[in-house]
Amino acid sequence: MLDLQYICDHVEEVKRNCRNRGVDVDVDALVALRxxxxxxxxxxxxxxxxxxxxxxQIPKASGDARPALIEQGRALRERIQELQQRLEEIEARIREIHRRIPNMTHPDAPVGSDESASVEIRRWGTIPQFDFQPRDHVELAARHDLIDFEAGARVAGHGFYYLKNEAVLLELALVQYAIEKLRDENFVLHITPDLARDEILEGIGFHPRDDATQIYSIENSTLSLVATAEITLGGALKDQILDVEQLPLRWAGLSHCFRTEAGAHGRATRGIYRVHQFTKVEMFGFTAPTLEASDAFHHEILRIEEELFQGLGIPYRVIDTATGDLGAPAYRKFDLEAWMPGRGEGGAFGEVTSASNCTDYQARRLNIRCRTPGRKGTQFVHTLNGTAIAVSRALIAILENFQQADGSIVVPDVLRKWTGFDRIG
RNA sequence: GGAGAGGUGGCAGAGUGGCCGAAUGCACCGGUCUUGAAAACCGGCGUACCGCAAGGUACCGGGGGUUCGAAUCCCCCCCUCUCCGCCA
Structure with a gap:
């Protein structure tokens, strides 16, 4: 959520920003209503x-002066109630428009309506050249009995799966790898709830009970399954007032992630690229409320993401996400897209992480503030989030990039201390 | 699942119809004292909204209600804690 005062003071900028982000919202109406x-x-x-x-006056008034005063008070109460009702109607309309206005955008973020406008910032690694026809992760998993899609479908439906055998150890190793790295980077480690109250989801920017929601909700409750630990990490400090000197807070969280993938049917449904449940290690930051502070943290998150994939030896490119593809809360977003040899015709990059600076957009909704010594009042902190390892997609990249001519898969060196094996098959 | 207690400012904690936006303590900020610090003492210190300002209004978990007037009374809901049961 943007500050209402800010919107009214910067109408033209806000309108232009909405256009760039492909959000159709009547800012003028908002200003008029305000x-x-x-x-x-x-x-x-x-x-x-x-x-x-x-x-x-009433307690002091004489007995015969009282009835008139009481009557006046009653009349005022009724008048106030009328006006109050009108005010509430107007405020409801204001909220309706207000909540649809996305965050402002970093001046360097590429302007464009969709993914195609996003800009590749850099590449790392060498795309593997195979002297055989590379298999995709589904074939590889079948060959080594790593994923049971049929059981997943029988038990929970399409989009669910069982990891089996070495894939189980790979998931655990990837989690350990990410957690160890984040501990070394001085993140406070968390394992978070996999459910959260709807108000928390909304504060982060999800819409749990909407028609086209990405979120599974629990019936007869106000709880939903989380789509990312961003929700539980950010929500953890709802309504809190922090001391600016203790910022930035560097938090990491491990959770399961549940996504309905509503509207995504028929799109890359093969394998574990787009699934209803996966495991993820997430980074989250609360920084001082300045663009310098959050921008610096943003680049740090990106650096860590890159180092994680460099450590695995997986080629990737970094994407500066176009305005139309940012979603409402992000001020700027970088994605890592890993090379996936089995994707599309002859391989393609596929998104494996993202790193977002949400400035004060989430903090305003969640009411997370900080106090600065010598300064009156409070300010909303800045929040950021980024993927350390999303296991399902990292798994795809590992299986497909490190497959050998004989069908075996070489395990990245950095994972071996946890897997206990250096090759599958 | 059963029984009980409770939700008040950054924290702790008073407050059962008007004198309460709210005592007191801690924390915090400024000052006196001190070589410096601590202690002690003095003063200040909630958030948001409306207003050019003076100032005003709202906020005691949330929502409704009673009343001229509600932190305080009534109704509904939410949450937290304790004990018991069940359970990894």
Whole structure:
């Protein structure tokens, strides 16, 4: 959520930003409604002021002066209630527009309506050249009995799967690898709940009970399954006031992630690229409320993501996400796309991580503030999030990049201390 | 699942219809004292909204209600804690 005052002070910028992000929202209506709202508030405050004065007179008033005062008070109450009702209607309309306005955008973020406008910043690694026809991860998994899609479908439906045998150890190794790296980077480690209250999801920017939601909700409750530990990590400090000197907070969280993938059917449904459940290690940052602070943290998250994939030896490219593809909360977003030899015709890059700077957009909704010594009041902190390892997609990259002519798969060196084996097959 | 207790400012914790936006303590900020620090003492210190300002209004878990007037009374909901049961 943007500050309403900011929106009204920067109408043209906000409108342009909405256009760039492909969000159709009537900013002028918002400004007009706010004017109406302010007028009403002024009126109501004045009436309440009168009412208070009358009420204060009553205990001191003589017996025969009282009935008239009481009657005046009653009349004022009724008038206030009327105006109050109108005010609430207007505020509801304001909220409806307000919540649809996305975050502002980093000046360097590429402007464009979709993915195709995103900019590749750099590449790392060498795309493997195979002197045989490379298999995709589904074939490789079948060959080594690593993933049971049929059992997943029988038990939980399409999009669920069982990891088996070496894949189990690979998942655990990837988690350990990411966790160890983040501990070395001085992140506070967490294993978070896999469910969260809907208000937390909304604060982060998800819409749990919407029609086209990405979120599984628990019936007869206000809980939903989390789509990422971003939700539980960010939500953990809801309504808290932090000391700016203890910022930035560097947090990491391990959780399962559940996604309905509504509307994604028929799109890359093969294998474990797009699934309803996976395991992920996530980074989250709370920084001081300045673009310098959050920008610096953003680049640090990106650096860590790159180092994780460099450590695995998986080629990737870094994408600066176009405005139309940022989603509402992000001010800027970098994605890592790993090379996946089995993807598309002859291999393709596939998204494996993302790193977002959400500035104060989430903090305003979650009411996470900080206090600065010598400064009056509080400010909303900046929040950031980034993927350390999303296991399912990292697994694809490992299986496909490190497959050998004989069908075996070489395990990245950095994982071997946890897998206990250096090759599958 | 059963029984009970409770939700008040950054924290702790008073407050059962008007004198309460709210005592007190801690924390924090400024000052006196001190070589410096601590202690002690003095003063200040919630958030948000409306207003050019003076100032005003709202906020005691959330929502409704009673009343001229509600932190305080009534109703509904949410949450937290304790004990018991069940359970990895």
């Amino acid at each position: 004017g109406e709202r302010n007028g009403l508030i002024t009126q109501i405050d004045e009436l309440r002021h009168q009412q208070k004065q009358i009420s204060a």
